[in-house]
Amino acid sequence: MTVLYWLRNDLRLHDNEALTALPADTTALLPVYCFDPVALGPDAYLGLPRTGPHRLAFLLETLADLQQRYAALGSGIHFAVGRPEEVLPTLARQLGAQAIHASTEHTTEEEEAEEALTGALGPQIPLRRFETLTLLHPADLPIPLSRLPFSFSKFRFDVFSKMTVRPPLPAPQQLPPLPVGFAPAPLPTAAELAAQLGQPAQSRPTPDRRSALPALGGGETAGLARLHDYAVERHLIGRYDDTRNQMLGEAFSTKFSPWLANGSLSARQIWAAIDGYDATHGARSKGAMQLRLELLWRDYFRLLAQRAGPDFFRWRGLRDQRPKPTRPDRAVFEDWAAGRTGNAFVDANMRELEATGFMSNRGRQNVASYLIHDLHQDWRWGAAWFEHQLIDYDAASNWGNWKYIAGTGTDVRDTAFDVAQQARRYDPQGRYTRTWSK
Numbered sequence: 104m105t106v107l108y109w110l111r112n113d114l115r116l117h118d119n120e121a122l123t124a125l126p127a128d129t130t131a132l133l134p135v136y137c138f139d140p141v142a143l144g145p146d147a148y149l150g151l152p153r154t155g156p157h158r159l160a161f162l163l164e165t166l167a168d169l170q171q172r173y174a175a176l177g178s179g180i181h182f183a184v185g186r187p188e189e190v191l192p193t194l195a196r197q198l199g200a201q202a203i204h205a206s207t208e209h210t211t212e213e214e215e216a217e218e219a220l221t222g223a224l225g226p227q228i229p230l231r232r233f234e235t236l237t238l239l240h241p242a243d244l245p246i247p248l249s250r251l252p253f254s255f256s257k258f259r260f261d262v263f264s265k266m267t268v269r270p271p272l273p274a275p276q277q278l279p280p281l282p283v284g285f286a287p288a289p290l291p292t293a294a295e296l297a298a299q300l301g302q303p304a305q306s307r308p309t310p311d312r313r314s315a316l317p318a319l320g321g322g323e324t325a326g327l328a329r330l331h332d333y334a335v336e337r338h339l340i341g342r343y344d345d346t347r348n349q350m351l352g353e354a355f356s357t358k359f360s361p362w363l364a365n366g367s368l369s370a371r372q373i374w375a376a377i378d379g380y381d382a383t384h385g386a387r388s389k390g391a392m393q394l395r396l397e398l399l400w401r402d403y404f405r406l407l408a409q410r411a412g413p414d415f416f417r418w419r420g421l422r423d424q425r426p427k428p429t430r431p432d433r434a435v436f437e438d439w440a441a442g443r444t445g446n447a448f449v450d451a452n453m454r455e456l457e458a459t460g461f462m463s464n465r466g467r468q469n470v471a472s473y474l475i476h477d478l479h480q481d482w483r484w485g486a487a488w489f490e491h492q493l494i495d496y497d498a499a500s501n502w503g504n505w506k507y508i509a510g511t512g513t514d515v516r517d518t519a520f521d522v523a524q525q526a527r528r529y530d531p532q533g534r535y536t537r538t539w540s541k
């Protein structure tokens with residue numbers, strides 16, 4: 104049988120059930136990546152490309168790497184520009200495909216894309232969905248999703264404590280060939296893509312030597328190399344708890360997030376590496392425990408997004424809290440976005456984001472709090488700016504964290520940060536602020 108594989112945020116060979124679950128009688132496989140005009144087009148709040156230059160460059164590197172890895176296993180990738188529900192059914196019918204494999208997502212828009220595709224395929228061609236994006240397999244949840252606690256601690260102690268993380272699946276050694284006679288369309292350049300989408304081309308960012316990101320680029324090869332380097336070569340897991348709130352350099356935190364976000368690194372593969380670290384060091388280190396907790400936060404936001412549906416993205420809170428009143432002012436917002444607020448710590452972080460597509464977790468919390476609680480702007484503008492800028496943008500983690508800081512998440516406490524005090528505590532000598540002062 105012929106199978107189509109819709110590549111989404113699962114751009115890897117390792118730990119990928121969408122590949123390992125191919126039926127034994129698969130004689131041809133066509134992996135397809137759709138450059139979706141919606142994901143690449145303007146957002147609803149700022150009118151900016153939702154995928155800005157940093158993430159776009161990282162995505163193209165990721166796809167180039169994946170193409171090589173597929174080729175090495177006897178396969179390839181077909182690249183298309185268009186909505187999946189239009190591109191895939193046409194291809195499936197043209198090739199007589201009997202099924203489409205895909206990784207299922209957990210946020211509203213992405214779920215709607217799956218529904219639209221299912222509708223367009225009709226009953227003859229099933230869309231087979233696999234859970235490849237989370238640490239915890241949603242099928243292992245001991246409670247129905249509708250009873251997911253609105254508290255991370257409760258989730259951790261009452262739900263996660265009853266679960267185990269499945270081991271990562273090995274990468275396939277071989278893939279079925281492409282359908283006979285099918286010539287896959289090549290990976291476009293950023294300029295070709297912009298032309299096909301009818302959008303202005305975004306120039307490729309120039310590398311900044313101050314960047315906190317390891318200079319590895321996108322793709323599974325680089326993601327696995329970072330994991331090996333961080334966990335095995337340099338044993339940095341052991342120091343993670345002491346360094347994770349720092350802001351300068353590539354070693355203070357894992358920097359796994361860009362690879363996790365587009366699925367070129369699997370959360371379960373990271374979990375297994377932490378297990379390996381603990382096993383070789385003969386104890387459960389604080390660093391390992393803290394890193395596991397952060398990965399659990401990532402899952403929690405995904406589950407929350409799935410449970411809340413469209414409410415996850417709305418202005419009001421998950422407990423129907425009203426955000427503090429705003430004084431919407433585009434000029435104030437634009438000064439924040441450009442790093443021109445006059446608060447040196449906030450401005451330094453915003454300049455780092457603009458230059459590299461990355462900002463530390465400490466920085467993200469502070470600039471978000473400053474926009475919402477000091478400048479009184481709509482938190483959704485900030486979330487949309489991050490969506491445009493972040494190299495590691497992930498719908499659930501981004502909107503979930505913004506919602507939390509706006510006081511519209513699961514928490515009803517005041518979530519404002521004292522930014523001046525945070526700067527004194529986390530940048531006591533002003534090294535970070537000076538590094539990004541221009």
Ligand SMILES: Cc1cc2nc3c(=O)[nH]c(=O)nc-3n(C[C@H](O)[C@H](O)[C@H](O)COP(=O)(O)OP(=O)(O)OC[C@H]3O[C@@H](n4cnc5c(N)ncnc54)[C@H](O)[C@@H]3O)c2cc1C
Pocket residue numbers: 347356357358359360361363364394397398400401404462463464465467468471489493495496497498500501502504505508
């Ligand atoms: C306003 C705001 C927006 C954010 N937007 C995103 C986003 O779009 N994408 C994203 O991946 N993270 C986001 N985060 C979470 C966090 O800042 C980043 O995951 C982290 O800074 C990435 O760097 P790292 O990989 O070195 O993290 P590490 O500290 O090494 O953590 C390891 C992994 O744990 C997960 N993680 C850590 N902290 C969080 C968190 N607070 N929420 C969810 N997962 C977490 C990430 O997958 C991360 O890669 C946001 C945080 C804030 C406050």
